[in-house]
Amino acid sequence: MDTLDQDIMLCFMCKTAVVQMHCDTCGVNLCKACVGEHISTSKSKNHKVVKFQSRKFTPLYPGCVSHGEKRCEMYCKHCDIPVCHICIASDEHFRHKLSNIFNVLGEKRDFVKKTLNELNEFIYPTYQDIAADVQNRIRQIDEEYEELSTTITKRGEDLHRKIDNLVNKFKAEICEMKTSQLHIFENHLDEINENIVQIKGDIDTLDSAVDSNDLSILLRVDCNVNKYKKFPQNLLPSVPKFNPGKIKGREFYKVFGDLSSVSLTEEGPNYRLKKIKESQDVDAVALVQRKSRHNFSPTTVSLNSSDAAVSPPDKQESSEHKSQNLRKLLLDPDIFSGMEFFGIETNIACLGYDEFWKCGESNTMSLYRIKQGSVLNIKSIKTKSRKNPTDIAIARDGYLLYTDYQSKTVNILCEKDYVLIKLKTWRPQAVCTSSAGDVLVTMESDDKTQSKVVRYNVFIERTPHPFAGEKQNIQFDDKGLPLYSSRCSDKYICENNNHDICVSDCGAKAVVVVNQAGKRRFKYTGIFSGPDSKPFNPKGITTDSQCNILIADHDNFCVQVMDQDGQFLKSISLRVHKPYGLSTDSDDNLFVAVTDLKAFFPLSHVKKIKYLQ
The missing domain is CATH 3.30.160.60 (Classic Zinc Finger)
Known part of the structure; x- marks a missing residue:
């Protein structure tokens, strides 16, 4: 050396x-x-x-x-x-x-060595464990406060939902009362107008008889006016009054819930010296036990006798859900060709497992069924306005929803084609339904300077004609800035299984995801996988049972897949086909409406893709 x-x-x-x-x-x-x-x-x-x-x-x-x-x-x-x-x-x-x-110096050296050995073998590893434990406590505190905040938010959402249900219930009852009362008055007015017509006729007859020189006409004229002297009944409307309940002082806090106090208890010493050769398992070390936490105790309350109290969600997953969570993305997805259609922009909506609706560049919406490898056209329906539908979705009970951009309506196909939502200064674009049965609509203002998402509470069976009441507006973030681009562009929407609202905003070249309360979670701007990649151009959007989000990347000929937190998972290549509309069936098969660029005429395909195992 x-x-x-x-x-x-x-x-x-x-x-x-x-x-x-x-x-x-x-x-x-x-x-x-x-x-x-x-x-x-x-x-x-x-x-x-x-x-x-x-x-x-x-x-x-x-x-x-x-x-x-x-x-x-x-x-x-x-x-x-x-x-x-x-x-x-x-x-x-x-x-x-x-x-x-x-x-x-020899004695001093021995003492220093002993001290050095104690520091290296015992004290230093013990402090390392203590630091790791405190870091775990900090991480645990952060997670528990986040969970506490989520619990309170869900409690607020539960109460909001109950109140919204009550509001919509009262509105529906008001609508029914109004319709019934107006019907009575309209019938009453019809009877009065009929008498007016008859009186006018008698007046004309009597005028003619008086002016006539023909005595026989004058003799035959009926001068009985007693039948008109019994005047119609004077109906007075009785509009119901609303008597708001009063909540005094801290009664509302008792209804909502309360927070326990927070305290920090110091006990010990609970740590012991640990040799560096011992197991590094934290459970083997006597750690400081957490003595108190923030606890939130929501008070269960039913705002209406018919409205059951909403309990906190069960954290234990069902066996079915656990088995679903074991499904993983296939490395090489199986892509099956479907039926060919003329046109270039097609939207689809899966109905169960083997059926799907399709709409494109015509005013016709068609239902198809997959049977023994063949695609059969079950039925076709034209839009009520004879205008091209902008988007389609499946509502509760399998009813078809579609948006009519030109007529400013959202329609539903029940027994007939009904106008569910009629807009005045806004135009609807895309539509989807939530797990609670609400309808979510993306729309832009007439002057094309604003965009937003509106949630509607839908009433299909309560009245002869379905209707929807506005429930929530999602337009701005916490800083008052627009969540969505203002330029005239496609905006497609879907709700994830975790209740997040996902919007594919072509104008912003991004996917914007907000939570159920409309608070922004993240913005996904796509993944560029190669030197020939083009800017992210999102079109159709859908989700699956794993809460994965799938986006049609129109210009890169693929479908991008990310998880519920916006982390990119994989890209499904479609080679020469440009994807447009997306939908998943009940077995997590992906249906993609694509345009064949090699065809002489614009030709669309619907491809069925198995991408989960």
Whole structure:
């Protein structure tokens, strides 16, 4: 090792020659040529120069505190300091117990080694465990506060939902009362108008008889007006009044719930020394136990006798849901060709497992069924306005929803084609349904300067004609900035299984995801997988049972798949086909409406893709 050191170490003085000597006094390495120069630089020092190989065997005595030029070879235990021979000769250390400094240093070295061993083997690993435990506590506190916040948010959403249900219930009852009462008054008015017509006819007959010279006409005229003297009944409308309930003081807090107090209890010492060779499992160490947490206790309340209280969601997953969570993305998806259609932009909506609706560049919407490898056209329906539908979706009970951009309506196909939503200054674009049966609609203003998502509560069976009441507006983030692009562009929508609302915003070249309350979660701008990749151009959007989000990347000929938190998972290549509409069936098969670029005429396909195993 010494030879290797000489090969690579250079003289402290000249910086060029190889090291050959060592000054124990100064602790520097020298070449032979520089030894004299080094000694002459400090004549007052007693330089002790030895060969470099002998540097470890020559002790470096400490300097004397009182006589700086002298080295201490003895140690005064009484004064606890090193002393030189001049100190020993003086009266200052007379009758003091002196020891060879090497013996003292040996004892000190042993004590230092023992201390070093204790630090390395016990104290340092123990503090490492303590730091890791505190970090876990910090992470755990963050997660539990986040969970607490989520619990309170869900509690608020539950109460909002109950209140919304009550509001919509009252509105529906009001609508029914109004319809019934108006019907009575309209019938009453019809009877009165019929009498007016008859009286007008009698007046004309009597006028003619009076002006006529024909006496026979005058004799035959009926002058009985008693039948009109029994005037119609005077109906007075009775509009119901709303009597709001009063909640005094902190009664509302009792209804909503309360927070327990927070405290930090310090007990211990609960940590023990741990050897570095012991298992690093945190459970093997006695950790500080958490004595108190924030606890939120929601108060279960039913706002209406017919409205059951909503309990917190069960954290234990069902066996069916657990088995679903085991499904993974296939490395090589199985893509099956479907039926060909003329046109270029097609939207689809799966109905169960083997049926799907399709709409495109015509006013016709068609239902198809897959049977034994063939695709059969079950039925076709034209839109009520004879305009092209913008988007389609499946509502509760299998009813078909479609948006009519030109007529500013959202329609539903029950027994007939009914107008579910009629807009005035906004135009509907895409539509989807939520797990609760609500309808979510993306729309833009007439002047094409604003975009938003509106949630509607739908009433299909309560009245002869279905209708929807506005329930929620999603347009701005917490800073008051628009969530969606204002430019005229496609905006498709779907609700994830975790109740997030996902909007594919072509104008922003992004997918914007908000939670159920309309608060922004994240914005996904696509993944560029190669040098030939084009800017992300999202079209159709859908989700599956795993809460994965699938987006049609129109210009990159693929479907991008990300998880519920916006992390990219994979890309499903469609080669020469441009994807447009997306939908998943009840078995997580993906249906994609694509355009064949190689066809002589614009030709659309619906492809069925198995991408989960």
